[in-house]
Amino acid sequence: MRETSAHHWINNDYVAGSGPRTPVINPATGETIAEFAHATAHEIDKAIEASTRAQREWWAMSALDRAAAMHRVADRMVEMSRTTGEVLTREMGKPFRESNWEGGASASSFRYYAEIARNEQGRVAGPAIAGQLHMVVKEPLGTIVSIVPFNFPILLFGWQAAAALAAGNAVIVKPSELTPMTLLTLMRAFDHLPAGLVQVVTGGAEVGQMLVAHEHTHGVAFTGSVPAAQAVARAASQRFKPALIEASGNDAFIVMPSAPMDAAVRGAAFAAFLNCGQVCTSAERFYVHESVYDEFVSGLAAMAKSLRVGNGLDKIDVGPMASVRERDRVEKIVNRAVEQGANVVTGGRRPAALSAGAFFEPTVLEVSHDMDIMHGECFGPLAPVCKVRDLDEAIARANDSQLGLGANIYTEDLAEAFRAVNEIET
Structure with a gap:
């Protein structure tokens, strides 16, 4: 994928977007460095179809194999940190040393949750009534929508996606309109996972709303402003989807x-x-x-x-x-x-x-x-x-x-x- 192209990452491949295009501006120079496509309803459906298949394959793997795959993701993220850091600095403006740091910091999340998932599978509880057996079995929700802001796109994506993957879910991420290329570039760290397990669709708030409201997504992780958080919470509540929301601070x-x-x-x-x-x-x-x-x-x-x-x-x-x-x-x-x-x-x-x-x-x-x-x-x-x-x-x-x-x-x-x-x- 060229940095100037307008693609999504669907089913483990870069797919040219057919929706309207928006330029990506380097805030340090004012120059256009890329453009992204706003995902259409058809493209979102394709991504969700792929995530549904991939999530079933992922959950069928042993916890040991999932953990090993997540550790490989972390290794790849560290290997790519200079490349993704340079893209992030051009897109968002932060000093390169901070952008470069994000890759390693996000990788730590994947290692952390990989180990939790390997060792935390459920429990058997004593019966309340003779003859009964009580088991707590932890199962994934399905496809999780991850909506990340521009300020720490690699780090916050890691915080959201690593936990979701460790629990056996698939993830579709909608990056900020200001930093889409960073996460698209990062997707090469995930290309050894089942096709469709981690995907990126780009666009504005309308794309996030379509993902959250879709009948075949099952949970939401969001970081952003209070007004956007309220909109996401309303959309998730219409289908009783669990939503993890972090909003503005002061x-x-x-x-x-x-x-x-x-x-x-x-x-x-x-x-x-x-x-x-x-x-x-x-x-x-x-x-x-x-x-x-x-x-x-x-x-x-x-x-x-x-x-x-x-x-x-x-x-x-x-x-x-x-x-x-x-x-x-x-x-x-x-x-x-x-x-x-x-x-x-x-x-x-x-x-x-x-x-x-x-x-x-x-x-x-x-x-x-x-x-x-x-x-x-x-x-x-x-x-x-x-x-x-x-x-x-x-x-x-x-x-x-x-x-x-x-x-x-x-x-x-x-x-x-x-x-x-x-x-x-x-």
């Missing part, structure tokens, strides 16, 4: 007076700016004790200024946003914060020297908790910092959110640390 990051400031600043920069802030568990709300607030803001701003921004294939720290649309969305968030009284300490604009791409500078803002920026997912290289009086206020602010996923606290006081663990509602 993680809090608390800094207390006892925290080693260098460690807190480094941790904050990593939590805010990794992958250009496009991580579901990025820190997006910083609550800093008033006694160390100025020192923290100054240190984080200096760290943000020191980060090298540029093309992910070069020696840089922060790449572009995944698309111009994503960059424009983050820019609007910053502009709205400024309208509401935020102070931009550093960043807050597009780098003049990188105008061809979807770049946005790592940004540190001084804000108040009531600003819009503190109450929705930013999903960009933004660190809004809010001053708090004490841990009580920090925890209350952290809990004042409709989103969750994670939280951070920097302190050397174990009592404060455990209070945060127990009282932050994520």
